[in-house]
Amino acid sequence: MELDNSIAVSASGLRAQSLRMRVIAENLANSDSVATTAGGDPYRRRVSTFAAEVDRATGATKVSVKSIDGDQSQFTRVYQPGSPAADAQGYIEQPNVNPLIEAADMKAAQRSYEANLNAIESARGMTMRTIDLLK
Template sequence: MDLSKAMMISASGMKAQSVRMRVISENLANSDSLPNTAGTDPYRRKVVSFADVLNRKDGIHEVKVTNVGVDKSDFGKRYQPGHPAADGDGYVQTPNVNSLMEVMDMKQAQRSYEANINAVETSRAMISRTIELLR
């Protein structure tokens, strides 16, 4: 395989994982946000979808972010009767963000990003060595 193509594939992976890390950061930042008024929903967790896309120009398969959607799981509830968004029983809906899951997803995205960096660095080193041999 052409080493420059290997670097382009790794770069697409790094870009996709950086989008994933941004979305996870947004989820964590909003994990404690509550609605302001009764009857409104709190922050809904976002999820990233990836796909293998053929780059016909270069003849390589790259990873692309296809969608940043929302998690349709149920909201949590917290008993807080004095809150303006509390229902008749005194419960306020809380975001469907599980901080532990988000941290685990962030760690996985970080490892994938690092693996792609290592692949780019290895390809670059191989190109440098090849140039040295040709001299």
């Protein structure tokens, strides 16, 4: 039964990291999305946060998505007077997405995903060896 719990915990980690990678991919895809009108906001970077959640049925602590919030850091201003999103001074606001940070976050999410996958594979292997011993 403990192996089932470990698999369930790792599976919740897989789901959480998969969602994290999707949010990061969305951030990277929208890193150049500026407002279409003057005074509008460009794309705001999104960040996923997680929380520990106890499964009442098994007593295992799983990972759950707490929220996906917009990053409240400042937008960068770039001088582009010909843009439809330019203000009276000719500046536009660019998204607060830093591709280098997103790449580092993606790598961390990938490593965590792989660790959870390896834990599931190990639990599966132990289950198979136990079944072989019982034959």
